[in-house]
Every structure is written in structure tokens, then in C-alpha cells.
Amino acid sequence: MNIIVPIKQVPETNAVRMDEATGTMIRDGVVSIINPLDLYGIELAIELRERFGGRATAISMGPPKAEEALREAIAMGLDDGILLSDRAFAGADTWATAYALSQAIRKIGDYDVIICGERATDGDTGQVGPAIAAFLDLPVASYISKFEDFSEGQMRLHRLVEDGYEILQVGLPCVLTVVKEVSNPRLPTLRGKQKARKADLPVWNAADIEADPTLVGLKGSPTRVVKIHRPKVSRQCEKALANDEASTDQAVRGLLDLLEKRELI
Amino acid sequence: MSDYSGIWILAEQSAGRVLGISHELLTRGRELADKRKVPLSAVLLGNNVSEADLAELIERGADQVILAEHAELDAFRPEPHTRVMQRLVEKYHPEIIIAGATSTGRTLMPYLAVKLHAGLTADCTVLDIEPGTGNLLQTRPAIGGNILATIKTPEARPQMATVRPKSTRPAMRQAGRTGEIIREPVADDLLSSGISRVGFVKDESTANISDAKAVVAGGRGFKTSEKFKMVYALADELQAAVGASRDAVDRAWITYPHQVGLSGKTVTPGLYVAIGISGAIQHLAGMQTAETVVAINNDPDAMIFSVADYGIVGDLSEVMPVLLERLRERREAGASQSEEAGG
Ligand SMILES: Cc1cc2nc3c(=O)[nH]c(=O)nc-3n(C[C@H](O)[C@H](O)[C@H](O)COP(=O)(O)OP(=O)(O)OC[C@H]3O[C@@H](n4cnc5c(N)ncnc54)[C@H](O)[C@@H]3O)c2cc1C
Ligand SMILES: Nc1ncnc2c1ncn2[C@@H]1O[C@H](COP(=O)(O)O)[C@@H](O)[C@H]1O
Numbered sequence: 001m002n003i004i005v006p007i008k009q010v011p012e013t014n015a016v017r018m019d020e021a022t023g024t025m026i027r028d029g030v031v032s033i034i035n036p037l038d039l040y041g042i043e044l045a046i047e048l049r050e051r052f053g054g055r056a057t058a059i060s061m062g063p064p065k066a067e068e069a070l071r072e073a074i075a076m077g078l079d080d081g082i083l084l085s086d087r088a089f090a091g092a093d094t095w096a097t098a099y100a101l102s103q104a105i106r107k108i109g110d111y112d113v114i115i116c117g118e119r120a121t122d123g124d125t126g127q128v129g130p131a132i133a134a135f136l137d138l139p140v141a142s143y144i145s146k147f148e149d150f151s152e153g154q155m156r157l158h159r160l161v162e163d164g165y166e167i168l169q170v171g172l173p174c175v176l177t178v179v180k181e182v183s184n185p186r187l188p189t190l191r192g193k194q195k196a197r198k199a200d201l202p203v204w205n206a207a208d209i210e211a212d213p214t215l216v217g218l219k220g221s222p223t224r225v226v227k228i229h230r231p232k233v234s235r236q237c238e239k240a241l242a243n244d245e246a247s248t249d250q251a252v253r254g255l256l257d258l259l260e261k262r263e264l265i
Numbered sequence: 266m267s268d269y270s271g272i273w274i275l276a277e278q279s280a281g282r283v284l285g286i287s288h289e290l291l292t293r294g295r296e297l298a299d300k301r302k303v304p305l306s307a308v309l310l311g312n313n314v315s316e317a318d319l320a321e322l323i324e325r326g327a328d329q330v331i332l333a334e335h336a337e338l339d340a341f342r343p344e345p346h347t348r349v350m351q352r353l354v355e356k357y358h359p360e361i362i363i364a365g366a367t368s369t370g371r372t373l374m375p376y377l378a379v380k381l382h383a384g385l386t387a388d389c390t391v392l393d394i395e396p397g398t399g400n401l402l403q404t405r406p407a408i409g410g411n412i413l414a415t416i417k418t419p420e421a422r423p424q425m426a427t428v429r430p431k432s433t434r435p436a437m438r439q440a441g442r443t444g445e446i447i448r449e450p451v452a453d454d455l456l457s458s459g460i461s462r463v464g465f466v467k468d469e470s471t472a473n474i475s476d477a478k479a480v481v482a483g484g485r486g487f488k489t490s491e492k493f494k495m496v497y498a499l500a501d502e503l504q505a506a507v508g509a510s511r512d513a514v515d516r517a518w519i520t521y522p523h524q525v526g527l528s529g530k531t532v533t534p535g536l537y538v539a540i541g542i543s544g545a546i547q548h549l550a551g552m553q554t555a556e557t558v559v560a561i562n563n564d565p566d567a568m569i570f571s572v573a574d575y576g577i578v579g580d581l582s583e584v585m586p587v588l589l590e591r592l593r594e595r596r597e598a599g600a601s602q603s604e605e606a607g608g
Contacts, residue, residue: 037528094385095378121527121547122408125387127375130343134379139459140343142372145521158466160522161368162475166340167464174459180528181521222384222421226402228414235558237570242579251577252588255559256595258575262557264479264536265503265592 001052001150001172003045004114005078006101006132007038007060009069010122034069037117039076041176043183044147045115046077052150055079057108061089061100067201075188075196082108086205091218094123098131100216103209105136113155114175118143129177139174145181268358269422271306272298275350275364275373276322276330278311280339283318285476286365288325288435293363293392293428295326295436297401300394303360304328308353310346312339323444325436330444331357335451340462341369347376348455354381359423361401363392366427378425384418385425388531390432390554401426406550430475431533432554474506474523479536482508482525482552485516486541486562486581493518495585496540502592508532508552510542526551541581544569561585 011030034042045056058073060066061084070081084104092100105111114136116129126142133140145165146158159166160179170176188196206216214220238258240251259265274294276287287307298305307327309319312334322330333349350373354362362377364370366388378385391404395417401424403416418424474480481503483496493513500507508525509518525532527547537555542548544560544567552558553572560573563580570576577584 094375094387095382098375098379118528124407124527125375126371127378127385127387130372130375131379133343134347134376140372140376141460142343143368156463159368164468165466166462167466169461169463171459179521180524222378222382223386223416223418225414225416228412230412235572235574237560237573237576239565239570239576239578241565242577242584248579248583248587251579252584252591255575255577255588256591258557258559259536262536264557265595 001048001054001113002111003048003054003056004105004108004111005038005041005045005056005058005073006114006116006128007042007058007069007073008035008117008120008122009033009060009062009066010035010120032065032068034072035117035120035122037119037121037180039185040180040183041115041117041178042073042076042078043185044176044178045113046186047183048113048147048150049079054112057082059084059101059104059108061085061092061097061104064203067203070201071196071199072188074199075192076186077189077192081199081201083201083203084205084209085203086216088206088211088213088217091221092216093221093223094125094127094131095222096216096218096220098128098135099220100206100209100211101128102132102135103211104204105132107204107209112172114138114173116175116177118177118179126177129175133175136173136175139170140177141168141170141174142177144176144178147182269360271303271357271359272301273306273308273331273357273359273362273423274327275362275370276307276309277365277367277369278309278314278318281311281313281315281318283309283314283322285435286367286370286430287322289430289433290363290365290428291322291326291436292433297361297363297392297394298328301360301399306331306357306359308350308362309333310338310349312336319446321438323446324438324440324442326439326442328444330446331449332446333449333451335456337456338451341373342458342460342462343372343376344458344460345456346373347380349451350377351380352452352455353449354423362423362425364425364427366429370427374425374427381423382421383423383425384421385427386416386418387427389426389428392426392428400424429531429533468522474508474525475530475532477506477532477534479503479505479538480508480525480532480534480552480555481505481538481540482510482542483513483518483540484510484542484548485512487513487518490516490518492582495581495589498589499538499540499585499592502589502596503536503538505534505536505538508537510545510548539569539573540585542569543567544572
């Protein structure tokens with residue numbers, strides 16, 4: 001079973017600081033990590049490869065620095081990594097990102113399953129996985145929470161939806177987007193880290209993936225960000241201290257009064 | 266571009282019944298249609314859909330219902346649903362399509378946007394029309410709710426967006442409001458799929474958190490699964506759903522579908538009670554749009570207080586029992602009062 005895992009390098013959100021004046025993110029000194037929700041996909045890919053054989057390859061579109069994410073994925077246990085990097089890719093929205101990734105996947109050619117994260121913690125759209133499937137004309141099973149088994153060319157999967165779990169049979173090749181429940185990501189091993197350090201990571205540009213220049217990057221993106229601002233937190237918290245019986249009683253009373261006033265109880 | 270006209274909302278159904286998200290989308294759609302002075306259509310793919318529910322879509326603001334029915338469209342599968350939608354879009358040329366940011370909407374819309382070469386914006390909280398151009402302005406939180414970005418699609422049509430469930434009220438019902446129901450035939454060759462749904466495990470607990478009017482959420486402050494049970498007790502008293510921080514889920518005090526936040530669910534209830542939750546930015550991303558937020562935490566500087574309307578600074582082990590007791594008294598007083606009134 002040959003698997004491709006698209007992963008994104010994102011800023012560590014814990015560390016996100018905003019420039020109050022411009023409303024933009026301060027990127028200096030911010031640590032970059034693998035999109036945490038992609039770790040579950042990486043782990044599932046490793047488990048499937050261990051059970052059914054084949055190769056598991058990470059691909060990432062981003063600046064040259066994104067190769068760190070690929071090396072980390074290899075340290076966890078993926079076999080290879082491919083970086084898509086080209087100035088022409090800059091400013092891509094989800095449409096253009098998925099286009100470039102799907103072109104790269106076409107170039108890799110030999111694949112059975114593509115596993116994406118549920119969403120990236122920076123862009124936070126969850127659109128790239130289904131969009132890759134659309135470009136490649138593949139079925140997409142989204143919000144996968146459990147892999148049950150694989151037999152006669154069909155995967156049996158659980159899909160988390162609003163009121164429960166769908167049980168799906170999905171034929172290969174296909175695209176999956178996975179949620180946290182699907183796996184427990186392992187930590188990189190020492191041997192994995194050594195392998196990652198030595199790994200030879202091909203870097204593909206727009207020409208390498210035979211991308212139509214009008215469809216990549218900002219030019220290929222149907223959407224435009226026209227304004228960015230910081231949401232105002234306008235709540236005034238009324239704080240009540242509860243450190244003994246009397247004050248606890250009073251604090252609770254205050255809460256019930258508020259809930260009654262707002263017709264919440 | 267000007268051939269594209271009219272606003273569509275993507276209604277959803279399950280087993281022939283129209284789902285509530287459809288009525289919320291009608292609120293959004295009606296506003297846009299009125300601003301653009303164009304008709305509003307509710308598009309619905311399904312099977313054997315209740316006639317009363319279709320009429321209700323019109324009573325709640327749709328000028329038109331475009332219905333595609335087929336046994337194979339009963340359960341959502343991305344490829345057939347996309348192909349049917351694509352045919353409809355190519356026939357009617359709507360300028361805007363809005364769907365719920367549900368498991369269906371979030372999967373169908375990006376698939377469809379690629380096929381239509383259209384722009385799509387996820388999880389919009391505000392939708393508006395740009396004066397002059399008539400473009401759709403789509404505002405959404407990004408980077409864990411740290412910023413709001415306004416996005417537009419200047420050229421490509423249709424302009425597509427998903428909106429979070431519960432971020433608007435359902436459209437009001439106006440009895441006697443009239444409109445047209447158009448039944449579109451579905452060609453068999455659109456219906457093949459690599460996916461089949463072979464079973465379903467109902468888990469109501471996963472549903473009610475996104476749909477609930479009130480959510481009581483617990484975090485690591487509870488320290489043990491035993492103590493965490495107080496969250497359920499309070500939720501019972503408040504008729505609320507139970508939510509949790511990631512740390513509580515990681516400790517297996519509760520399952521993942523209850524997780525609120527960046528890597529869990531986004532909820533917009535009328536009341537959110539956060540207990541023993543610090544208010545990490547990833548948690549806030551999932552709940553800060555709640556109408557009223559209450560926090561109980563023994564650290565007066567906990568971040569959660571910055572998004573709260575009312576905060577109790579104290580030990581949850583002391584505060585919770587008192588709160589539960591007061592609520593119980595109140596309920597029992599209410600019950601005996603109505604008994605007296607009845608008797
Ligand atoms: C990519 C990413 C995604 C994430 N996604 C999510 C997500 O979706 N949801 C989420 O919740 N987190 C998420 N997190 C984790 C998040 O950063 C925090 O670690 C987490 O929310 C903390 O959970 P907590 O508030 O329960 O625990 P803590 O931060 O440990 O807070 C416990 C709180 O309980 C209080 N407390 C302790 N004892 C008592 C007591 N006796 N009485 C009253 N109060 C007490 C403490 O003062 C403290 O404020 C994510 C992190 C990352 C990096
Ligand atoms: N630049 C990228 N490179 C590789 N994979 C990506 C990239 N952007 C998004 N993805 C994949 O698509 C998923 C959803 O991302 P998004 O639609 O941006 O929320 C991620 O979890 C990744 O698996």
C-alpha cells in the first residue's frame with residue numbers, strides 16, 4: 001500500500017504574537033512545527049505501511065525551511081519526503097495549494113491512499129484534503145476517526161459526523177482526512193532521526209510538476225484577503241472570590257442572579 | 266460574470282427530514298438576497314424528502330426550492346453529490362452558494378469549488394455585500410481566533426462560503442409565504458462512488474455539543490475522572506451538553522467528540538461554563554463566540570477570565586457542590602410551586 005501524506009509546516013500557535021498596530025502576526029522568532037493535526041495522519045500512514053507494506057511519502061508545499069517538517073516526518077517513520085518550493089507558489093489559497101499538491105501527487109504516480117490532516121492550525125480551513133481529491137477525481141472520506149481493516153481492495157473506516165459515526169467501505173485509490181481519534185502519534189526515534197538527517201529530499205518547482213503557471217500561487221487563487229483585523233474582546237468579567245463558606249455562597253448567588261437575569265435558567 | 270445571479274443555500278437533510286442548519290442558512294441567504302435584490306433558492310439533495318419540510322423552507326424565506334431526489338443521494342457521498350450540484354450550478358448560474366460548516370458542507374464545498382474553479386471561504390462568521398461591486402465579503406477567524414480576515418472572490422463565480430452552525434438564528438417562519446418547488450431529475454450516470462456507507466453508530470453525545478443551547482466544560486483542574494463527574498451533574502442541572510478541554514480528553518475522562526477548541530469542536534451556545542480550564546488560546550478558539558461565558562478557576566489570572574462575563578475565583582471542589590446544591594433547591598422550589606399552582 002503506497003501512501004502519500006501531505007503535511008504543512010505551521011507556526012506554533014502557543015507562541016503566536018500579534019502586532020497590535022498592524023493586526024498581523026509577528027513571525028520573527030516563532031518556532032515552526034508540523035501542523036499538529038497532521039501527526040495523526042503520519043502515524044496512520046506508518047501503521048498502514050507496517051501492516052500492508054509499500055512506501056509512505058510525505059509531501060509539503062512551502063518555503064525551503066519546510067524541509068524541517070519533512071525530516072521530522074521521516075524521523076517518525078515515513079520513508080521519503082518531497083518538498084514543493086517555488087516563488088510562484090507563494091500566496092496560494094486552498095484551491096491553488098490543492099492544485100499544486102495534486103500535480104505533485106500525479107508526478108509521484110504510484111499511490112493508493114493520500115492521508116491529510118483534518119485542517120491546518122494556521123489556515124484552519126480543512127479544504128485542502130477534499131480539494132486534492134477533486135483534482136485527482138478520487139473519492140474522499142473525511143473526518144476519519146478509525147481504520148478498521150483492509151481487504152479485497154476496500155478499506156473499512158469510521159467517519160465522525162454530527163450525530164455519530166458512519167461506517168464506510170472505501171475503494172482505493174482514495175483520499176482520507178483524519179481526526180485526532182484515528183491514531184496516537186509516536187515520537188521520533190534516534191535511528192529515525194539519523195535517517196532523517198541523511199535523507200535526500202527532492203525539491204520540485206512549478207515546472208517539475210508541470211503546473212499551469214496561471215493556476216499556482218496568488219495568480220491561481222480565486223480568493224483574495226482584503227482586510228485583516230484583530231477581534232475585540234469586549235467582555236467585562238465580573239469576578240467573585242470564593243475562599244470561604246460565606247464568599248462561596250455569595251459568589252454562587254451572584255452567578256445564579258446573572259443566569260436568571262439572562263434567562264439562562 | 267454578470268450571467269451569474271441569485272443566492273443559493275445548500276439545505277441538508279437526513280432520512281427525508283430537513284435539518285435545522287438549513288433554516289440558519291436561510292437567515293444568512295435572505296439578508297444577502299435582499300441586499301442584492303435577487304431571489305433566494307434552497308438547494309436540497311436527498312430522497313423522499315418530507316413535503317411539509319420543503320414548504321417550511323419557503324415559509325422561512327426561500328423563494329425557490331431546487332430539489333434533486335434519488336435513493337443514491339440519501340446518504341452524503343462526495344462524488345455523486347458534487348456531480349449533481351455541478352450540473353445544477355451549470356444550469357442556474359447562482360452568484361453565491363452558502364453551506365453549513367458541517368461534516369457534509371466542509372467536504373462537499375471544497376470538492377465542488379475545485380470542479381467549478383470557484384473561490385471558497387471556510388467558517389465565515391460574517392457575510393456581507395460590498396457596496397458598488399456587489400461582491401460577497403466573507404469574514405472568518407484565522408490563526409486560532411487571533412485575527413479576523415475579510416476575504417472576497419473578485420472574479421470567479423459562484424462565490425462560495427461555509428458558515429459555522431449555530432452562528433445565526435434560524436429564519437422565522439411566515440405562514441402562508443409562497444414559492445416554487447422545482448424537482449430536478451437526477452441522471453444515473455452521476456451517481457457512482459468509491460464510497461459506500463455500510464453502517465452507522467449513533468452517538469448522541471457527539472451531536473448535542475455543537476447543537477446545544479448550553480455547554481458545561483471541564484478541564485484538567487478536576488484532577489481525577491471521579492471529580493470530573495461533577496461536570497455531568499452540573500450539565501444535568503443546566504440542561505446542557507458536556508464539553509472538555511484537550512487535557513481532559515487526553516486523560517480519558519471523556520471522549521474526543523466532546524473536545525472544544527482548535528482541534529475539537531467550535532461551539533456557539535447561549536451559555537458556556539468553563540470549569541478548571543485555563544483558557545489556552547486553542548481552547549478559546551472553540552468557544553469565545555458563546556453568548557454568555559462563565560468561568561470557575563482558582564487562578565485569578567487564568568486567561569479564561571478574559572473572555573468570561575462572570576468568574577468565580579475559587580477551588581472547584583468547594584464551589585461546585587454549593588452551586589449544584591443551590592440549583593437543586595431552586596429546581597425543587599420551582600417544582601413544588603407549580604404543583605401548588607396546579608393543585
Ligand atoms: C495545535 C494544538 C491544538 C490544540 N487544540 C486544543 C483544543 O482543541 N482544545 C483544547 O482545550 N486545548 C487544545 N490544545 C491544548 C491547549 O494548548 C491547552 O494545553 C489545553 O487547553 C489546556 O487544558 P486545560 O485548560 O484543561 O488544562 P490547564 O491549562 O492545565 O488548566 C487547568 C486549569 O485548572 C485550574 N485549576 C486547577 N485546580 C483547580 C481547582 N481545584 N479549582 C479550580 N480550578 C483549578 C488551573 O488554575 C488551570 O487554569 C491544543 C494545543 C495545540 C498545540
Ligand atoms: N502547504 C501544504 N503542504 C502540504 N499539505 C498541506 C498544505 N496545506 C494543507 N495541507 C494538507 O491539507 C490539510 C488541511 O489543510 P487546510 O485545508 O489548510 O486546513 C492539512 O492537514 C495537510 O494535510
